[in-house]
Amino acid sequence: MCLSIPSKVIEILPDNFAIVDTMGVKRKVSLDLMPEPVEVGDYVLIHVGYAMTKMREEDALESLKIYEEIIRKLEEEENQG
Secondary structure, eight states, X not given: OOOOOOEEEEEEEGGGEEEEEETTEEEEEEOTTOXXXXXXXXXXXXXXXXXXXXXXXXXXXXXXXXXXXXXXXXXXXXXXX
């Protein structure tokens, strides 16, 4: 099973790479497997360092909201531990 968190493209680099922001973590990913052009501000799903597909911004933001809720609940459970 693969769990991919939407990542926002914040910079396009030479040689078909981009810098993305995944919930505050920035990293370099390859755009080689993208079936369509990617621009700064797009949201993408990443698998093993490759951007695989774009997401609509509203879908990406809804997914991020759900992930943040999961993290919050896990932290609450851990603190009650």
